[in-house]
Amino acid sequence: MTxxxxxxxxxxxxxxxxxxxxxxxxxxxxxxxxxxxxxVGGKRPKRKCLQWHPLLSKKALDFSEEEEEEEEEELxxxxxxxxxxxxxxxxxxxxxxxxxxEDPTEQRARRPMNAFLLFCKRHRxxxxxxxxxxxxxxxxKILADWWAVLEPKEKQKYTxxxxxxxxxxxxxxxxxxxxxxxxxxxxxxxxCQPVCNHxxxxxxxxxxxxxxxxxxxxxxxxxxxxxxxxxxxDPTKMGGLSMLLLAxxxxxxxxxxxxxxxxxxLQGKKEKEEEEEEEVSVTRESVPNRVPDVSKTRVKSPLxxxxxxxxxxxxxxxxxxxxxxxxxxFQLAEMCLASEAGKIQPAVSKSQESPSSSPSVQxxxxxxxxxxxxxxxxxxxHPDFTHSSSSHSPLxxxxxxxxxxxxxSSSLSVTPGNITAxxxxxxxxxxxxxxxxxxxxxxxxxxxTNKPTAKPAAPCPxxxxxGESPATDLDSVFCTIEAxxxxxxxxxxxxxxxxxxxxxxxSPGSPKKxxxxxxxxxxxxxxxxxxxxxxxxxxxxxxxxxxASSLSEVENNNNDDDDxxxKEEEEEEExxxxxxxxxxxxEAVDMSEEEAGGGSxxxxxxxxxxxxPxxxxxxVRPKDEEAEKDKVLEAMETGAESRGSRKSExxxxxxxxxxLVSEGMLTSxxxxxxxxxRCAFRASDHDANWQEESCVVPxxxxxxxxxxxxxxxxxxxxxGLGKLEEEFEKKFNSLPQFSPMTFDKKSTTVxxxxxxxxxxxxxxxxxxxxxxxxxxxxxxxxxxxxRKHKQKKEKPNVREKVALPxxxxxxxxxxxxxxxxxxxxxxxxxxxxxxxAMETLLVGSQKRxxxxxxxxxxxRTADGSVSPIEEDKAKELTQEQExxxxxxxxxxCKDQGCxxxxxxxxxxxxxxxxxxxxxxxxxxxxxxxxxxxVHRGQRVSLSDTQTKELAQAPVLISCADQ
DNA sequence: CAGAATGAAAT
DNA sequence: ATTTCATTCTG
Numbered sequence: 003m004t005x006x007x008x009x010x011x012x013x014x015x016x017x018x019x020x021x022x023x024x025x026x027x028x029x030x031x032x033x034x035x036x037x038x039x040x041x042v043g044g045k046r047p048k049r050k051c052l053q054w055h056p057l058l059s060k061k062a063l064d065f066s067e068e069e070e071e072e073e074e075e076e077l078x079x080x081x082x083x084x085x086x087x088x089x090x091x092x093x094x095x096x097x098x099x100x101x102x103x104e105d106p107t108e109q110r111a112r113r114p115m116n117a118f119l120l121f122c123k124r125h126r127x128x129x130x131x132x133x134x135x136x137x138x139x140x141x142x143k144i145l146a147d148w149w150a151v152l153e154p155k156e157k158q159k160y161t162x163x164x165x166x167x168x169x170x171x172x173x174x175x176x177x178x179x180x181x182x183x184x185x186x187x188x189x190x191x192x193x194c195q196p197v198c199n200h201x202x203x204x205x206x207x208x209x210x211x212x213x214x215x216x217x218x219x220x221x222x223x224x225x226x227x228x229x230x231x232x233x234x235x236d237p238t239k240m241g242g243l244s245m246l247l248l249a250x251x252x253x254x255x256x257x258x259x260x261x262x263x264x265x266x267x268l269q270g271k272k273e274k275e276e277e278e279e280e281e282v283s284v285t286r287e288s289v290p291n292r293v294p295d296v297s298k299t300r301v302k303s304p305l306x307x308x309x310x311x312x313x314x315x316x317x318x319x320x321x322x323x324x325x326x327x328x329x330x331x332f333q334l335a336e337m338c339l340a341s342e343a344g345k346i347q348p349a350v351s352k353s354q355e356s357p358s359s360s361p362s363v364q365x366x367x368x369x370x371x372x373x374x375x376x377x378x379x380x381x382x383x384h385p386d387f388t389h390s391s392s393s394h395s396p397l398x399x400x401x402x403x404x405x406x407x408x409x410x411s412s413s414l415s416v417t418p419g420n421i422t423a424x425x426x427x428x429x430x431x432x433x434x435x436x437x438x439x440x441x442x443x444x445x446x447x448x449x450x451t452n453k454p455t456a457k458p459a460a461p462c463p464x465x466x467x468x469g470e471s472p473a474t475d476l477d478s479v480f481c482t483i484e485a486x487x488x489x490x491x492x493x494x495x496x497x498x499x500x501x502x503x504x505x506x507x508x509s510p511g512s513p514k515k516x517x518x519x520x521x522x523x524x525x526x527x528x529x530x531x532x533x534x535x536x537x538x539x540x541x542x543x544x545x546x547x548x549x550a551s552s553l554s555e556v557e558n559n560n561n562d563d564d565d566x567x568x569k570e571e572e573e574e575e576e577x578x579x580x581x582x583x584x585x586x587x588x589e590a591v592d593m594s595e596e597e598a599g600g601g602s603x604x605x606x607x608x609x610x611x612x613x614x615p616x617x618x619x620x621x622v623r624p625k626d627e628e629a630e631k632d633k634v635l636e637a638m639e640t641g642a643e644s645r646g647s648r649k650s651e652x653x654x655x656x657x658x659x660x661x662l663v664s665e666g667m668l669t670s671x672x673x674x675x676x677x678x679x680r681c682a683f684r685a686s687d688h689d690a691n692w693q694e695e696s697c698v699v700p701x702x703x704x705x706x707x708x709x710x711x712x713x714x715x716x717x718x719x720x721x722g723l724g725k726l727e728e729e730f731e732k733k734f735n736s737l738p739q740f741s742p743m744t745f746d747k748k749s750t751t752v753x754x755x756x757x758x759x760x761x762x763x764x765x766x767x768x769x770x771x772x773x774x775x776x777x778x779x780x781x782x783x784x785x786x787x788x789r790k791h792k793q794k795k796e797k798p799n800v801r802e803k804v805a806l807p808x809x810x811x812x813x814x815x816x817x818x819x820x821x822x823x824x825x826x827x828x829x830x831x832x833x834x835x836x837x838x839a840m841e842t843l844l845v846g847s848q849k850r851x852x853x854x855x856x857x858x859x860x861x862r863t864a865d866g867s868v869s870p871i872e873e874d875k876a877k878e879l880t881q882e883q884e885x886x887x888x889x890x891x892x893x894x895c896k897d898q899g900c901x902x903x904x905x906x907x908x909x910x911x912x913x914x915x916x917x918x919x920x921x922x923x924x925x926x927x928x929x930x931x932x933x934x935x936v937h938r939g940q941r942v943s944l945s946d947t948q949t950k951e952l953a954q955a956p957v958l959i960s961c962a963d964q
Numbered sequence: 965c966a967g968a969a970t971g972a973a974a975t
Numbered sequence: 976a977t978t979t980c981a982t983t984c985t986g
Contacts, residue, residue, distance in 0.1 A: 112980080112981060112982095113972080113973085113979090113980055113981045114972090114981075115971095115981055115982065116970065116971040116972060116981070117970080117971070118969070118970040118971060118982095119969090119970075119971080119981060119982050119983090120982090121970090122969075122970085122982060122983070123982060123983075126982080126983060126984090127983095130983095130984090136985090137968095137984075137985040137986070138967085138968075138982095138983055138984040138985055139966095139967060139968040139969085139983095139984085139985075139986095140968080140985090141968085141969095141983080141984085141985095142967085142968040142969045142970095142982090142983075142984095143968060143969065144969095145968090145969070145970095146968075146969045146970070147969095149969080149970070150970095161971095164971085164972090168972080179973080179974070180972065180973040180974060180979065180980070180981090181973065181974045181975070181978075181979050181980075
């Protein structure tokens, strides 16, 4: 809505980011190639790339049905102005934003789905339902068949949507390249994203470079950073927040990186030092003109982490990028830096002498002072914060291991006390990091950074306490860290709380328990951790707030679960009617449930009120993310005042954090959870699911990671985007879903059509057929067949001769109830068979030619004789072909119980039933042969196709013979 | 993780 | 003309 203003944009971006992260988390690297180290054993690497959502590009806009292309464009531009970037930068900003989103993580957006995929997505469930036993492959085949059968008209919707989707996608990612393979230096800075493609490799360790090398060079920084992170911990495990932080860090360090990446050290000390240096350098360098505000300087960096990061790529971009980036991430990063800076300060003052910093020392000192003050405040106010800062340090370890470990301590060193403390923290952190996943870090970090958009620097009345003892803070932090490391977040959390404040009433467990049921898996864990972390942070100050948050989370969880369940049930019914706006319902449900949840939870909802805006935010999740954010922001801003002094700040932070979490971490968690759920779910529910439509569970919710939505359908994406997604989903859902019956009919109709006699095609089909092109249909089919023959390398014949009947049967089966097909089949006369055969051929599996590599076996010698291997293969093929049909038939028979497999007979006497088919095949063969001959002018070397053809030839011949 | 399918894009 | 990769998920 109107919200889509600058801020919203940032929020969107964040969302996007989060999405990406989530995806990353989920997917881990899909390593097709080298599972190499990085890959997670994760079962499914599936999601490498983040899924792009069309709405994303629009952000807040609704995804009106109309072609949004134009609209989108318009919108984008306005939005583009990230923050308040001046005119010139806008475009870049947009780009940067996009890039940022994608690149930083390296994740590249996934390709938009094509019409067929959409179709598959939408119908797969149906297919599965009908054929529970079928594995996906089979389902895919059937789907393909269906798709083939579909009338153009019907297809059109899908194609249109696909197109739309694609367009939107392209808008969102201007430079997107489908095939990143060759990552040549993309000229467009933004395009660099594509360059980043490594997603797979992403996780790979620095050393692995060989493949990546090409790409790697391009993405020096970005690649480096991620790697670092990964190195520290599994990316998959890492929390989105951590990622964000990293981004921030990167941004901050970008300069430094550019200057001397080499210097970076793994150790926290160094990190700190670096940070200091970075800050200093940044301030002076980057913002000479601008106010020395640390925040500002930072801001810019975060904005274009990528750009800056990859100075090599686009040096110029960096400056421009700055303006754009003000995002939560940024803030977080700032926070972190500030905190660190504060710690470091003392050291810095002394250390400043270090060569690098010397010149800017003065400035730095000033900055530091400022930072310090801030830090102090924060520390004092929020012990947690300190913790966060410490947590931040772990990030530093992220620094690429491969990075030459920096000349250690160059500047740092200094105050023994501080140093020691720091060192300890670092060590611990490092340890923690190693042991645990980074998740912990991320959350903490997040909290740390969470400052509201307002300036991080002086939002609160700063109270400077003369010297705070970092030690205490550190202690708490350490405790947490350790706890985390151990894996007992909750405990850690509790401890922290206790220490910081006695507010022990927190019920860490509550939220978890809920989540637990859903997904026992690791993902859950992550979620739990995150949550706890959040709590801990929040709790730091306002116990109530914390409680509120937790509550909300819990509620959300509950709600989600319930909702899901409800939805599921509901969905079944609704399924057929196309998609319907579930949202209202869902919301309602959520609301009610939330209430219920609140009651159930240990903490009374009352607490929430104190929290103020938060509660709403939590509840909102289903609604708009933006709204949530806005609320949060408001809460942060206003809330503070309303509430009381600084708490507001904290609350704000908490809120922000939540938001972040909800957006990013949450999403990821959710996704994971979903996955898990799905599995379980699927098992139980199997059939009810088809409708993706309803799934629309309000995604984003509040900070609850737990929310796992079970929606089996494919909510992941939707969840991430929330409302946007919903819309998208709606659209998707709106796509016509065809009942199997339809297909059956069609298939039959097709048969009819095929039959020479049948003057009238199927009713349903008729129209479209007519529409499509009367002549074209048959012809096309025939042509196709021919083509196939030509192209088909592997087993064109199979289908042609044998399969026909069986395939047909299969087809019909799939579509219709069991009985029918059989009958059809059996009775089917020669004509029918022929027709069927045709169809089958067309539709049949393996339309696509085999890949070369696969094909190899087929190679034939010039004379036509098959090489031994080939021969075998050929045999196999033939057998397979025959078998296949048989099997299918048999299966059908079994399933349906009817029918005596004619196929066996056929096998034995291949010729019999197939007269017609054979005929066709012959004709086709002839055609093909002719074609080939023509083509074959150059016999010099057999092309794959040729070889294939040759290979096929024999089979065909055999058919003919028979 | 391969792989079934189709399509769009890139090479 | 080929190759990538998008989605989904079982073996």
